Amino acid sequence: MSDLDQRLLEAHARQDHAALVTLYSEAAEMSEDEDSRGFYLTHAYIFALELGHPAASTLHGKLKATGREE
Template sequence: MSNLDARLIAAHDAGDKPNPAALYTEAANSSNDLDAKCFYLTHAYIFALGPVTV
């Protein structure tokens, strides 16, 4: 999953907001660990919500 990790880091560094949601979903789908799946899907959900405005 190191290629996926590199793509996640690159998406964060680039400020690419929609892409991390798709990448975190991909990470969850490729993980065999339930805790990791939950972690990745939580992050996918948060990034899918979009920016917070106050």
């Protein structure tokens, strides 16, 4: 298990949604394929929306740019 995977699991266990926005965004940037990137971006975006996080609009733009929303 990677360090990032461990940090994601720990953030989920703590229900630390702010950390999850950051960690899923980090995972998306590290992804080597489009499907994984989309998966991680979607999760980051959902947590950002729930929090009213300022990154929500940026994440939404990234999802649109990858064709995840038209």
